[in-house]
Amino acid sequence: MAGNGWTQSTPARSSTGLPNLGDGSGMTPSAERKLGDRIARELYRDPDYLDDPVIMEYVQSIWQPLLAAARLRGELPPELDQAYAWELLLGKDRSVNAFALPGAYFGLHLGLVGVVTSRDELASVLAHELSHVTQRHISRLITRQGEQTPWLIGAMILGALAASKNPGAANAAIVGGQAVAAQTQLNFSRDMEREADRVGFGVMSQAGFAPQGFASMFEKLQQASRLNDGGNFPYLRSHPLTTERISDMQSRVPQGAAAVTLGGELDQAMVAARARVLSNTAVDGLRNWALEVEPTRLARLAPYQQAGALYGATLAAIKLRENAAALQAWTRLNELVRNDAAAARLARLLGAELYLAQGDTARAQALLNDGEAKTSRAELFLLTPVRVRTGQAKAASESLQIWLVDHPRDAQAWQLLASAYAAQGRNVASIRAEAEVNVAQLDYASALARFKAAQEQARLGGAGADHFEASIVDTRARQMELLLREQALER
Template identity: 55%
Template sequence: MKNKFRHTRLILSLLAASLCFQAAWPQNSVLPSLGDGDGISLAAERKLGDRIARELYRDPDYLEDPVLDEYIQRLWAPLVKSAAARGELSPELQERFAWRILLGRDRSVNAFALPGGYLGVHLGLIAVVTTHDELASVLAHELSHVTQRHIARSMGEQGKMTPWVIGSLILGILAASKSAQGAQALVVGGQAAAIQSQLSYSRDMEREADRVGYGVMSEAGYDPQGFVGMFGKLQQAAGLNDNGAYPYLRSHPLTTERIADMQARLQLNAVPAQAVIDVEQAMLSARARVLSQGNVDAWRASTNTSRVNLPNATAATHAGVWYGATLAHMQLKDFAAAERSLQNLERTVSGQAAPARLAKLLRAEWAAAQGRWDAVPALLARQNPSTKLERPELIATAQAVLHLPPSATRTEVLRQLREQVLAAPLDAQAWNTLANVLAVEGQALPSLRAEGEAQMARMDWQGAIDRFRAAQDWAKKHQLQAGDHIEASIVDTRLRQAQALVREMQAER
């Protein structure tokens, strides 16, 4: 029976992999109605989202980057608050869904909402936006798909499918973007088209997500002009995305009607939109562009700085070019060239608080790449030693002190890392960093527990079990010190929780 199910799951995944060619299917295919969302409960949708997210966390393209993570979260938080204030996001939905954003190294211009409140954002999307309002418009649109329960509504016609099978379909779609040739070979005609019609959002759902997202981002303080600007960029990126992927543009058909609707809404604004020169966004877009590249030729292309000499080159253009060139030179291990680009960047953004901070973080990254660990804490230290470090500075400083002798800085970093994971218990990168610092401090039991917590945050239940068992073994073989008894008790509890999650996952199969 298990073999038969695995075979069925494989077939469904392959069918899903062929769904990337949405444009090839007739546009008058039967699409799901809006429905009422009763086809799948909140609990079932969350479980389905958890299952998909577990696989995405294992994907080699999954990225944990403190700088980009902070930026996305900074845009995301006001949108969630706005949706709740408007009544779009109910307290129950806010409590029961994950509301987690995963970054992927994919270069396609893409973002997607998954069951259970998970969102995916490709670096290719961040790389093409020119203002934070444009990126916020995408996040607001995807947030609205979740708050309006469009995913549950779309699944209404799939009631006979188990969540496990539906999850396999969605994972197959996402996997198709890895191999355009393989996806094209798996096109199987009408069956794939039928499944596509079930998984895709209807046009009415798209209009609703546009309308609700527009209100959410406007009341969150973003310029709604970002919607129109983003639509234009998505149209331009259509050719770039035409690689067999399941891109944002394909799953969200951009009709002239939708663009006209956004423009009509903008005309109702009393204050005309002003041209924005977003220097910080240009630098972050350059970071996303370089980090999404994985070959020498692409990095070399990113070192080209000729655009700064164009007559119409803005301050944002200069900052983006120099930032991208610095990071690309670092990928190529040409640290002398990176230093020259970095100096140009620092001159360009001098006196601008947010861009200057990004330049300082990049200089710390440049120093760390050369093993100049002592320079990192000095660069990122606060003028007031008692002031808490922001998360990117904290992670970078913590990684540096691992290579330095014991100091007051290490002690302070350890304290702040503990505060970070207490405030954000699902911050896997912070847990891993804490584990490393605890290890060099000789605190083996807390370090092993932190490793287990990092695996729990990434939903790797078996990996967490391994680390918690290692912690138990250590506790049995060593004399426990003050505080270790509490850690050992926590480890026992978390181990039982991880084992229960594994049993639940196995039962679903």
């Protein structure tokens, strides 16, 4: 585009020897990250945003090998690796969808997690979205709209996302002809889609996932796009699926490759059931799960389908506070999955949720392994309220502090730490932890307000006074003021 200052560079070549279409962007990784931060800040505030430790742990077990494979293949150069966020955000939306945002933020709807039948299918979606970012397709499209300010582009992207759920909500962020411009900008070209397929296929294969998952997932997405498309800027349109692309993925599976059965894993079926329950917590939706585990109906299902049905019925009964039904379904689930280590662990965590909901902390703690809790996010987050309720708040805060050393942007960990500090009467530390929740979610204005509240608490003194924490609060407050000034200058 003339006059936008964009200079097309010679396309670099990936480890496959083919040119990367996303190279040559005029937008720096730092600028793209700032735009992504702005969009992610709003998504964290969205009521549909969800950080479920069990589902996120499962997704991360697929995501991290994909990132490692992209680095190994040379698809992820160090400058992008360091500059970008590489954050996954879960949404409770029931639509079958996933998307990439500037700065390597990735959205994943529970509707998609709920329909995949294997780890390989989910890996194919994540690898495809990852490849849009590593090939810099997003920044290249943004560069084409050089006359638009980055912040306006960010508002347009948020409007397009809002419109995929509620057409009327888009009017708050997109007006008039800007809607068309936003949709045009977000739609990846066919060449970019094909490249994301090609690179993503290589990445997931390198990571050890069955390449057949790509073709089978494409078929699911093609069907879902017909069901989801109401004509109101559905974000799924940004990934148009064609028979040609599906055939291309099928042809890439090496000839003579051993046949792979996609599906049948007990743990995958249980995670999918959890996603379906959490994406539809209406009373009628929860009650429908009881029908899934009627003896005659359950007997007709394969073992992995039985595991999913029993898991969903247990979680739904917990949400409905129907303790007897929850205990009955969970007991049957335990019996079914006892010989599968991964599935048995998920059942154990679900049991801890069940007993916590009933207020039976002793049984909940008996199901949680303290050794695993030091490294496993799901165990740690379930164990924290158990410890707080049983007078072990100090042990809870110490475990969370260890976790946060390696995961400083874990907002839910900071929130749990705030509750553990409050139980100990450490008021300044508790308020500071609440401020760190806002920092992790990129809401620096709210963080500064909480840091100032902690400063005021420190000045009041009393039982909750902590001079070391007060010093940390003063430093963090100054850092927030600096970040807010930088944001104001960027605008």
